[in-house]
Amino acid sequence: MPFINLVDPELVDALDFFPAELMTAIGDDPPKARVMFQPIWDSLADDLKNAPVTIEERTIPGPEGEIGVVIYQPPTPAPRGGLLWIHGGGYIVGSGRNDPHGIGFAEHAGCTVVSVDYRLAPESPYPAAISDCFGALCWLAENTDELGVDPARIAIGGASAGGGLTAALALYNRDHGGPDLAYQLLIYPMIDDRHETPSGREITHPTVWNRELSLKAWRMYLGAEYGRESVSPYAAAARARDLSGLPPALVTVGMLDLFRDENIDYAQRLMAAGVPTELQVYPGMYHGAEMSVMDAAVSIRMRTAYRDALRRAIG
Numbered sequence: 001m002p003f004i005n006l007v008d009p010e011l012v013d014a015l016d017f018f019p020a021e022l023m024t025a026i027g028d029d030p031p032k033a034r035v036m037f038q039p040i041w042d043s044l045a046d047d048l049k050n051a052p053v054t055i056e057e058r059t060i061p062g063p064e065g066e067i068g069v070v071i072y073q074p075p076t077p078a079p080r081g082g083l084l085w086i087h088g089g090g091y092i093v094g095s096g097r098n099d100p101h102g103i104g105f106a107e108h109a110g111c112t113v114v115s116v117d118y119r120l121a122p123e124s125p126y127p128a129a130i131s132d133c134f135g136a137l138c139w140l141a142e143n144t145d146e147l148g149v150d151p152a153r154i155a156i157g158g159a160s161a162g163g164g165l166t167a168a169l170a171l172y173n174r175d176h177g178g179p180d181l182a183y184q185l186l187i188y189p190m191i192d193d194r195h196e197t198p199s200g201r202e203i204t205h206p207t208v209w210n211r212e213l214s215l216k217a218w219r220m221y222l223g224a225e226y227g228r229e230s231v232s233p234y235a236a237a238a239r240a241r242d243l244s245g246l247p248p249a250l251v252t253v254g255m256l257d258l259f260r261d262e263n264i265d266y267a268q269r270l271m272a273a274g275v276p277t278e279l280q281v282y283p284g285m286y287h288g289a290e291m292s293v294m295d296a297a298v299s300i301r302m303r304t305a306y307r308d309a310l311r312r313a314i315g
Contacts, residue, residue: 003205006256008284010296017292020206027216030092030122037093044291045099053106057097062135064128068117069136071147072102076110078148081155081182081314084137085115086169088160088288090190090209090217091129092121100291101159104303109311111155112147114140118165125223126235133169134178141179153314155183155247160209160259160288161217163189167237167266170246181247183313187306188253188287189263192238193218193231197261209258209287238262243273250278250309252302254285280305 004012018040025033054073059066074080083105087094096117106113118132137156144151156173158166163186170184195201195211204210219226222235233240251267253260260281267279282302290299 003203003256006284007286008289008296008298010298011284011286011289011293014289014292015205015207015286018207023207023210023213026090026092027213030120030220034093037089038095041094042099044294045103047294048099048103051103051107053103055099055102060136060139062139063131064135067132067136067139068096069139070096070098070102070115070117072106072113072115073148074106074110074112079144079150079153080148081109081111081153082140082144082147082149083109083111083113083185083310083314084133084140084154084156085113086118086133086156086158086162086165087115088158088162088190089120090214091161091164091221092217094120094161105157105307105310108307109315111310111314112149114147121217122220122223126221126225126232129165129221130168130172130234133165134172134176137169137173137178152180153182154179155185155310155314156181157183157185157187157310158189159187161190163187164191164237167191168234171237171240172234174245183310184247184249185306185310186249186251186263186266188257188259189237189251189266190214190259191236191266192259192262193222193226193236195258195262197265199258199260200262203256203258203286205286208256211258214258238266243270243275246270246273246275248276248313250280250306252280252306253282254287254289255281255283256286258287278309
């Protein structure tokens with residue numbers, strides 16, 4: 001059945017929310033794509049301007065220089081749960097100023113959100129991003145008093161490439177003696193550079209995150225590691241052989257997402273490794289659709305479900 005016939009009717013018109021020109025630029029001209037992408041993303045936050053969340057942009061020390069972070073604080077009394085949020089964008093575009101998610105999680109879950117402005121590919125390929133994310137996580141854990149965060153309730157989360165970095169960070173943190181984590185929130189995570197599954201081959205629509213674009217993004221992110229059988233699990237978490245000892249997880253994805261099958265497989269492997277894991281798959285949803293059409297019924301269900309999951313974990 002053609003892709004378009006499977007899309008939820010409320011989401012069809014938004015297939016052009018991210019125009020084909022932007023999708024092409026992400027793979028062929030990242031600086032141009034960044035200029036095009038941010039205003040579109042920022043427009044999603046227009047309805048959140050009156051939310052009771054304070055926003056602070058600052059820089060923090062990292063292992064390889066300063067790291068930009070954006071801190072979202074709700075009016076909830078301290079100590080609160082804390083979320084290290086990692087933005088999406090194929091490892092190529094996006095920024096730590098991620099108001100739709102930062103405000104959304106802070107308000108709904110009553111937690112402090114620290115959104116990390118990690119270095120982007122291709123200018124800074126792997127391992128720059130994971131280094132920045134680990135540095136930001138350690139900073140969060142070391143500054144819980146200042147941030148009003150309960151150190152026993154720290155979670156990590158992200159969407160798309162941010163979800164991929166979240167999964168990789170959980171592995172890196174486990175293997176490098178990082179802080180204890182209460183939860184990992186994996187929203188359609190980008191975790192497998194091979195895309196050899198059915199969904200990894202069949203999603204080719206030009207205005208959604210598709211196979212051709214994703215392979216280009218992986219090539220830029222992995223740099224010299226691209227195409228190797230020994231790609232590090234800290235770059236592509238699906239490559240990890242041992243998933244034991246990781247924090248509880250939510251994996252959520254749309255049925256029409258390029259990452260569907262690799263996400264389902266990862267969730268099953270987490271369960272097999274003894275990690276408490278919830279898996280959600282939404283019919284009719286393509287990649288990122290819950291943020292493209294905010295008021296669609298399926299979008300509301302998806303956003304509410306993953307925000308509720310975070311609130312249960314660290315609220």
